[in-house]
Amino acid sequence: MYSVMAENERMNYDKAVGELRLREYPMLQGASLHTLHSYNSDLCPGTIYLDHAGTTLYAKSLIERFSADMVGNLYGNPHSASNSSQLTTRRIEDIRLRLLGLFKADPAEFDVVFVANATAGIKLVMDAFRDQEVGFWYGYHRDSHTSLIGVRESATYHRCYESDAEVEGWIEEGCSQDARPALFAYPAQSNMNGRRLPLDWSRRIRNKKQGSVYTLLDAAALVSTSPLDLGDSESAPDFTVLSLYKMFGFPDLGALIVRKAASSIFDKRRYFGGGTVEMVVCLREQWHVKKTDNLHERLEDGTLPIHSIMALDAAISVHRELYSSLDEVAKHTAFLAAKLYEGLTTLQHANGESVCQVYKDPAATYGDSSTQGPVVAFNLRTQCGGWVSNAEVEKLAAVKNFQLRTGGLCNPGGVASALGLAPWEMKENFSAGQRCGNDNDIIRAKPTGMIRVSLGPMSTLEDVTSFVEFVREFFVQDAPPAITPPVTLLDIEPPTPSRLYVESLAVYPIKSCAAFSVPPGEAWEVRREGLAWDRK
Numbered sequence: 198m199y200s201v202m203a204e205n206e207r208m209n210y211d212k213a214v215g216e217l218r219l220r221e222y223p224m225l226q227g228a229s230l231h232t233l234h235s236y237n238s239d240l241c242p243g244t245i246y247l248d249h250a251g252t253t254l255y256a257k258s259l260i261e262r263f264s265a266d267m268v269g270n271l272y273g274n275p276h277s278a279s280n281s282s283q284l285t286t287r288r289i290e291d292i293r294l295r296l297l298g299l300f301k302a303d304p305a306e307f308d309v310v311f312v313a314n315a316t317a318g319i320k321l322v323m324d325a326f327r328d329q330e331v332g333f334w335y336g337y338h339r340d341s342h343t344s345l346i347g348v349r350e351s352a353t354y355h356r357c358y359e360s361d362a363e364v365e366g367w368i369e370e371g372c373s374q375d376a377r378p379a380l381f382a383y384p385a386q387s388n389m390n391g392r393r394l395p396l397d398w399s400r401r402i403r404n405k406k407q408g409s410v411y412t413l414l415d416a417a418a419l420v421s422t423s424p425l426d427l428g429d430s431e432s433a434p435d436f437t438v439l440s441l442y443k444m445f446g447f448p449d450l451g452a453l454i455v456r457k458a459a460s461s462i463f464d465k466r467r468y469f470g471g472g473t474v475e476m477v478v479c480l481r482e483q484w485h486v487k488k489t490d491n492l493h494e495r496l497e498d499g500t501l502p503i504h505s506i507m508a509l510d511a512a513i514s515v516h517r518e519l520y521s522s523l524d525e526v527a528k529h530t531a532f533l534a535a536k537l538y539e540g541l542t543t544l545q546h547a548n549g550e551s552v553c554q555v556y557k558d559p560a561a562t563y564g565d566s567s568t569q570g571p572v573v574a575f576n577l578r579t580q581c582g583g584w585v586s587n588a589e590v591e592k593l594a595a596v597k598n599f600q601l602r603t604g605g606l607c608n609p610g611g612v613a614s615a616l617g618l619a620p621w622e623m624k625e626n627f628s629a630g631q632r633c634g635n636d637n638d639i640i641r642a643k644p645t646g647m648i649r650v651s652l653g654p655m656s657t658l659e660d661v662t663s664f665v666e667f668v669r670e671f672f673v674q675d676a677p678p679a680i681t682p683p684v685t686l687l688d689i690e691p692p693t694p695s696r697l698y699v700e701s702l703a704v705y706p707i708k709s710c711a712a713f714s715v716p717p718g719e720a721w722e723v724r725r726e727g728l729a730w731d732r733k
């Protein structure tokens with residue numbers, strides 16, 4: 198799909214990333230093995246990091262620049278008259294503007310509130326709606342992260358939209374009769390499979406619902422590998438949440454960008470604390486006056502994470518110096534993701550069956566960064582059609598130095614719809630002991646989670662090809678399955694009244710390596726210690 202020229206351009210950028218990576222990301226080369234204060238003695242040379250949707254990696258220059266800033270300047274707690282305090286206040290206000298500038302958000306139209314992470318930004322919005330006397334209505338898209346879904350617990354009414362079509366239909370309905378404030382939330386990018394959702398919903402909801410519905414965009418996953426343009430405040434979401442560590446690897450900080458036109462929703466917020474209140478009377482009378490100057494002063498309770506905010510300044514600068522822009526990052530990662538998708542979907546077993554079941558959204562196209570981010574979510578199949586346990590894949594990947602994510606991915610709606618899991622199945626799986634990340638991950642012949650591989654600015658084509666090679670080496674079955682005459686259950690054991698039956702058997706002869714699937718119908722010895730050859 199890439200022209201020769203575009204492919205060459207991408208390959209050159211990839212080469213440059215490969216070179217800067219040697220300098221900037223020594224942790225990938227196992228540097229911690231040689232460091233006195235190594236906490237991760239398992240990190241071996243040649244680590245291939247494929248969990249950028251969890252967090253991306255911080256550059257060495259970022260840590261050095263931040264450290265030089267800390268050592269070279271005296272920063273006090275803001276809001277006092279001392280020089281150190283004034284310096285902190287000035288720096289923080291500059292960095293606020295710089296962060297808004299990254300998203301082309303005009304400070305006259307938007308304010309930025311620093312929070313611990315994206316979830317804290319979402320909760321701040323939720324608190325404002327919960328504090329409305331009449332309650333509120335909440336709608337959210339199926340692909341939401343659990344952090345968005347949890348908002349429903351404070352809402353008077355809520356609705357999960359199971360598809361884009363449902364959202365579109367609801368938008369077209371126009372205004373509702375309900376006088377309650379309403380909030381619609383969705384992720385700009387699914388953290389499960391990287392699918393990018395339409396960014397024009399905020400504008401369309403505002404127009405069609407005549408401003409009666411506020412919009413909350415969860416941009417935590419999107420902006421790590423994509424620009425986000427808030428230049429037109431009329432079409433921008435009212436609230437946008439970010440996880441800055443997902444963009445830069447460090448600092449551990451989040452942000453909530455608020456469209457000032459929507460800020461009155463915070464007027465009824467009840468809580469105050471630390472920096473958000475002007476005066477409080479608490480002896481004999483209860484009285485207080487909250488700050489009113491600007492929105493961030495009203496919402497940033499307690500001492501700001503000042504050192505993290507300083508580090509953000511260094512993070513923005515270093516990111517620009519290394520990768521030039523988020524546009525470039527988007528092109529690079531889209532190119533790699535297309536290669537990864539192609540590599541995984543073309544793997545076949547000897548009998549022609551696909552090895553990877555990839556959970557791509559039908560509306561998304563790998564290589565097109567407007568519809569798809571650099572994430573591939575999938576499960577592995579044996580050539581007999583069984584599923585390979587994610588826990589086993591993850592263990593083997595760890596042995597081979599691939600760092601990836603498996604399980605429910607904090608995206609219950611996306612995972613349930615991709616895996617075809619009905620609510621009753623999820624509840625029964627829970628009762629049967631299934632928990633995110635445990636070994637009990639195939640129940641009733643269905644996977645309960647998936648494998649997620651995600652790329653970031655410092656990923657390279659070599660990471661992608663090595664991972665595809667890893668899957669080929671350990672999970673592609675090169676010999677067709679042995680043809681065995683069908684056996685009836687009667688040949689092996691008498692039928693029982695139980696509705697439980699053994700559907701498939703797998704043994705794990707070598708610790709942390711893939712399973713050997715016992716061909717259907719083949720008798721297998723059960724010894725005193727368990728299945729023959731298992732866990733030898």
Ligand SMILES: Cc1ncc(COP(=O)(O)O)c(C=O)c1O
Pocket residue numbers: 250251314315316317342344384386387388415416417418419439440451
């Ligand atoms: C789309 C999305 N939303 C929200 C979150 C939660 O972010 P945080 O952990 O920074 O609160 C994540 C984290 O993975 C995410 O990917």
